[in-house]
Amino acid sequence: MATIYEVSELAGVSLATVSRVMNDSSKVSPKTREKVEAAMKELGYRPNLIAQSLASNRSNSVGVLVPELHGPFFGAMLSALEDEIRASGRHIIITAGHSDETKERESIEFLSKRRCDALILYVYGVPDDFLVEFSESSVPVVFLNRLIPKKANQCISLDNELGGYMATKSLLELGHRELAYISGPLWKRDSTKRLMGHKRALGEFGLGLNEQLMFEGTYEESSGRRGMKHLLASGVPFSALICGNDEMAAGAMGAARDRGLTIPGDFSVIGFDNVPFTRYLYPELSSIDCPIEEMGRMAARCVLRDAYGREGLEIKNRFEPTLVRRASISSIQ
Amino acid sequence: MATIYEVSELAGVSLATVSRVMNDSSKVSPKTREKVEAAMKELGYRPNLIAQSLASNRSNSVGVLVPELHGPFFGAMLSALEDEIRASGRHIIITAGHSDETKERESIEFLSKRRCDALILYVYGVPDDFLVEFSESSVPVVFLNRLIPKKANQCISLDNELGGYMATKSLLELGHRELAYISGPLWKRDSTKRLMGHKRALGEFGLGLNEQLMFEGTYEESSGRRGMKHLLASGVPFSALICGNDEMAAGAMGAARDRGLTIPGDFSVIGFDNVPFTRYLYPELSSIDCPIEEMGRMAARCVLRDAYGREGLEIKNRFEPTLVRRASISSIQ
DNA sequence: AGATAGAATGTAACCGCTTACATTTTATCT
DNA sequence: AGATAAAATGTAAGCGGTTACATTCTATCT
Incomplete structure (x- = not known):
């Protein structure tokens, strides 16, 4: 690889001039710039950005x-x-x-x-x-x-709190009162905030969180499946499910279908993140969109x-x- | 940020010794190493990997x-x-x-x-x-x-040719003879190869590609939808659809469902790439897995x-x- | 022609680290 | 104690490019 020294020799100018041509076009005469650029082209010069970084402290x-x-x-x-x-x-x-x-x-x-x-x-x-x-x-x-x-x-x-609130409120406004919730891992604060929003919306309708309708997942599809099974096994009825993300929602939907349940016939489902595949699911998944x-x-x-x-x-x-x-x-x- | 000079001064050794401690543990005595490491720790020294890269040409x-x-x-x-x-x-x-x-x-x-x-x-x-x-x-x-x-x-x-072949052959072996195909963009050679495999499998069953049952997509969901509409509009019947990737398959499935068609009831669908969401679709999408x-x-x-x-x-x-x-x-x- | 100021270019010292070769230290042997 | 060899450490010159300051060149004015 050619270096700035070789370019400067071929062009008959100093290192600093070559550097100026590369970095600062204002203090170089057009004639000199042409000479330098021709030399760069002839040598196939490619600046070494590592050296540039070290020298410029950037x-x-x-x-x-x-x-x-x-x-x-x-x-x-x-x-x-x-x-x-x-x-x-x-x-x-x-x-x-x-x-x-x-x-x-x-x-x-x-x-x-x-x-x-x-x-x-x-x-x-x-x-x-x-x-x-x-x-x-x-x-x-x-x-x-x-x-x-x-x-x-x-x-x-x-x-995130607002997202959990919105998801829950939209269902409450549709008349749902028994809401199940599959959260992400609760040591992650976005999961915690989403759950907080859920609780706030419930509170506005005079409801509290039913721990039997709550499952902590891992944000992965498989935990959505496990959550669905857990919720169904509880025997506590629910008419809607809120999932902390779309992957868990997809898993939950699959597990429900395995049990012969339909969505939204048997219960409504809403996810979180609105990732691209929400449009591909059947039925298409409602979701909280994050920009x-x-x-x-x-x-x-x-x-x-x-x-x-x-x-x-x-x-x-x-x-x-x-x-x-x-x-x-x-x-x- | 502390430099190697500061470490060498504090430890009372040369630059080379500090460098050796960092990079090569064999030519430094344990006592000297301790001194250097203590100095590094005291100064919160973090090597500058840019300088390292320049000096070592790596x-x-x-x-x-x-x-x-x-x-x-x-x-x-x-x-x-x-x-x-x-x-x-x-x-x-x-x-x-x-x-x-x-x-x-x-x-x-x-x-x-x-x-x-x-x-x-x-x-x-x-x-x-x-x-x-x-x-x-x-x-x-x-x-x-x-x-x-x-x-x-x-x-x-x-x-890729084998993938196209396998997708097609699996359907032929299930008795399908009218096969539709939504390809990726044909200037991309993986699309071309997948199509070639498709043709090879058809050939083995004494069949040829029916151009009316062929649509060139863009590998995006929307082109899968357009492809489905195009195929249905052709009026040529088909019992199975092969898509050049899963996103187009998802789009095609959605468009079919919009027309009241069921999968695999009305026709079978197989995608390509086996991306994670294939498991979330309904019905779950068969696909060609790429490792x-x-x-x-x-x-x-x-x-x-x-x-x-x-x-x-x-x-x-x-x-x-x-x-x-x-x-x-x-x-x- | 000479003086002046701004533009253009050059010189030299870095930037932080590596490493070939030189020098010193240490361990072992006689 | 002296000699020898290996281990350990130091010195100095880069690596490719940047840039502050010095110097030269050019354009303009008198």
């Missing part, structure tokens, strides 16, 4: 830590995020933390060594105080889907503002879910 | 170019790939080429400037000769889901062998699909 990379690379949720967010960062001439370095505290800490350490210009963290395992302390360093940090009060303007989050692409985009904008000094960007920190009604819910019979 | 990063970051297919592959690379102490730099030649070329250029130790390319737009030439450079390249004859041992590919996680893992191993000199790795270059039978196909009535 890596032009953004570290992104997400829970998983697979699954229907994170891909869309990463895609939107990557597009925005890439459009600004930078790239992202992605790593997965698997929602595990130790792995998340390793990942953060890893990205830190990598001297990313900024970090976007979507983490569950590590506590707030660690994150607050970490974000006091000189590297800008953006927290995705997490609200840390002391760092509110570095957080891009969804009002995850928009949130990813917004995280990218935070980074452009904080690490790269971009001005005039409108940044929204708090997102609200919306209810997407499909065929899986109906009025109570 | 970035410990692998560039990965995929068509998309979103969608059910690529996430699982990326996840498996990242796990394997990460386990070896390296990381991946991911970028999306959107199956567009220009964007793919930009991405390859970008990753090249980044001085990744190796590249894993999952590309559709750029031609073989460009890829062959590019792979002659000193940077090892692995091609995912693409078979380039001159570079066979750098390719990790799936026998994409295994392929991603294998690409990672190719890189470990070619770029990092790992020996003794068993590497498989050619993968075969398998048929996953579910409720969406049945014998002809």
Whole structure:
């Protein structure tokens, strides 16, 4: 690979001039620029961005830590995020933390060594105080889907409580009173918040949570299946089911169908996240939509503002879910 | 951030010794190592991997170019790939080429400037000769889901033709003779190969492709819907439908249901890729399974062998699909 | 022609770390 | 105690590019 030294020799100019041609077009005469560019072309010169990063103390990379690379949720967010960062001439370095505290800490350490210009963290395992302390360093940090009060303007989050409230209220307004609930893992705060919203809506209708109609799942399809079986085995009747995410809803629907039950004939179902496959299910699944692409985009904008000094960007920190009604819910019979 | 100079001063040793402690444990006495490690700890030293990369002429990063970051297919592959690379102490730099030649070329250029130790390319737009030439450079390249004859041992590919053959033959063996086919975009060679397998299976039963029962889609759900409508509008009867991927199959199923048709009652359906949501559909979709996680893992191993000199790795270059039978196909009535 | 100011270009020291070769220390043998 | 070899450590020159400050060139004015 040709280096800047070879380009400077061939063009008959100094290293600094070659560097200026590459980075700053204002202080180079057109004639000199032509000579340099011709030399670059002849040599097939490709700048070494590693050297550039070291010399300029800027890596032009953004570290992104997400829970998983697979699954229907994170891909869309990463895609939107990557597009925005890439459009600004930078790239992202992605790593997965698997929602595990130790792995998340390793990942953060890893990205830190990598001297990313900024970090976007979507983490569950590590506590707030660690994150607050970490974000006091000189590297800008953006927290995705997490609200840390002391760092509110570095957080891009969804009002999960409102989503749980909306899901529940929509069913209550359709006349349902016996509501079953399959939550995500309750150590994850988005699960807890969604459940809180559920309880708030129940409260508004003078109802309380029936523990027998409640099952804690893992956000995976199989736990939705297990939840359905658990709920049916309880013998307590319910006319609607709220699931903490769509994958569990799909599992629950499958388990119900295995028992000869129909949706929404026997009971209505509503999921959470509105991932693409909600449209493919039969009946099509109603769901609480999270604007995850928009949130990813917004995280990218935070980074452009904080690490790269971009001005005039409108940044929204708090997102609200919306209810997407499909065929899986109906009025109570 | 503390540097190696500060550590060396505090520990009272040379830079080289600090570097040796970090990288090579064999030529440092235990006493000296302790001193250095204590100094590192006191200073909260984190090595700058950018400087390390420049000095060692090795970035410990692998560039990965995929068509998309979103969608059910690529996430699982990326996840498996990242796990394997990460386990070896390296990381991946991911970028999306959107199956567009220009964007793919930009991405390859970008990753090249980044001085990744190796590249894993999952590309559709750029031609073989460009890829062959590019792979002659000193940077090892692995091609995912693409078979380039001159570079066979750098390719990790799936026998798409066999997948198309298997999908079709399974239906023929169930007695179906009028088969409809919704292909992916035919400029993509995996679509073309799948169609070729379809034709081969038809041929074995003395049948030919009925152009009226053929629709070229885009691999997206909406094109599956359009394809279904097109096929039904043709008025030519068919007892089974083969789709070039699962998303189109889901769309086709939805469109059929909109017309009051049932699956497999009115016709059987089989998809391709066996993505997770195939299990959530009703009826559950039969599909041709691609071991994409295994392929991603294998690409990672190719890189470990070619770029990092790992020996003794068993590497498989050619993968075969398998048929996953579910409720969406049945014998002809 | 000479003076002045701004534009353009060059020089040299880094950036944080690696590593080949040189030097010192240590352990062992006689 | 002296010699020898291996282990341990140090020195110095990069790696490819950036940039502050110095120098040269160019354009304009008198």
